[in-house]
Amino acid sequence: MSAIEVNRLTISYGANRAVDRLSFTGELGEVLALLGPNGAGKTSTVEALEGYRNPSEGTVRVLGLDPIAEHAQLTPQIGVMAQSGGVYPGIRPLEALRLHASFYAAPDDPQELLERVGLTHVRRSTWRQLSGGEQQRLSLALALVGRPRVAFLDEPTASVDVQGRQLIRRLVRELAHEGVCVVLTTHDLDEAERVADRVVIIDRGRLIKSGTPNELMSAGGSREIRFGAPAALDTASLGKAMIAAVEEVSPGEYRVAIDPSPANIAALTNWLAENDLPLADLRAGRQRLEDVFLRMTQITGEVPSVRVDSAPQARSGRSRRRQGPS
């Protein structure tokens, strides 16, 4: 029995199918990332697993239990970190942890957990006085205090600063090491790549592909060089020099369909030097998840409705973006 079983799950809101015949499994001791742009159906999927959404079709099982019909048996064994927070605005961190701890027969020590998430310095503050990142840390701690066997973390590092992200990722890895099945959603490819054992790529409610980050990144298409340079280069001229097809995949982002051998890379950089052009970045061999994601969504013939990890104000041609700390 897998810890998580999603079988042809479909969730409809009126005529709109938020999740469309989605199937995947998750095991104890692994971090499973549901990756996709905003509105891909990640939260709906997780909420079906938590028992908040009734599937229109298909089934979901968590530890073999139906999350709605067997809710009472399931709740002691799961931990949930919601995107919205969902904590009393006037409660203090330790009070919240003690409250949640008192719901479980064998909880973690609230004091110790508060230290683990690095919140001892704000023990006198109430939830509404905490920063976004501190709220996320507390929210994570609340999901973990009952020592769950399955933890659902919806966008756990959203609006968290760099140190906070590292801390949260480390905690997530530790959980998996202790045998917990961690299901997290993210639209951040970088995060999925760093923290997940397995990635399930979802777009418009459908499964695009799943596998380990390595499998996804090395699956085909590795015979190419990608580089960033000023937009609107003379790709024909470069193609002649390289004796390969050159494509500008997005403004300022290029792909050369050639084996990424040192000699070929030298040929590329020589051509740039001769034309006095700067090189922004260079990737050879192993692809980043984003490349996989974009290629996969192209194969299905659809462009993602929302760009992956794109901040609305950052609309330049650079395709690789990270969410900045806020």
Place this chain on the structure above:
Amino acid sequence: MSTPAPAPAGGASGAAPAHQIWRAQTRIELILTLRRGESVLLTFAIPVVLLAFFSLVDVVPTGTGNPVDFLFPGILALAVMSTALVSVAIATGFERQMGVLKRLGSTPLSRGQLLGAKTAAMVVIEAIQIVVLVIEGYALGFRFSSPSIGAAAAAAVLATIAFAGLGLLMAGTLPALTTLAAANGVYLLLLLLGGMVIPLAKLPAGLRVFSQALPSGALAEVFHGALGRGEIPGHAWVVLAVWALVTPVLAARLFRWE
């Protein structure tokens, strides 16, 4: 998590005993209620100030020799209403809007335990209010004359159920800010029309019938009869019972958790 999570044997759930969950939730409901400034203002400051002010400044046509004789039972009714209706509606409305209720739904805390905890917290707050107001009433010269404590307690229970049902109905169907405004509006309306500060007898006939049909008016009538001088009108019991039946049923049917 200092030790690896052991696999629970069979279907053994890792939930704490029900009474422990209920006690912890009751405790936090009380702490958070007493920490909210507007809640303390509403449930303690306003009744205490109203009782003192109108007892000492004889401007309200109470129809009794000493205003406090009329005001004390009325303000007790007001205190019950402020806790069970307004405080519950506002707090629950925001808890719902901020996803607190949703999040609690994924923990071993059941809806019944949550409701039980809210009820227990209400009872405790009301008990504190009653103690404070009785002391204040005595200080202002109120004296019980053969009070019917049983009738007053029964009416308080019925009214608490009716008001809490109404409060939860508002909190569970309206946006939090609308609930906040509506609860305060209803509070003011029932304060004026509820026979708490102004005797129902002073209202125009049409308005009086309307007021007597409200749970606040009925509660005040029972309190006046039970704690002060006079009779408890039978229709007040009917009104309280009907409200106590209808509002929780409506709340249970219409409450949306998110």
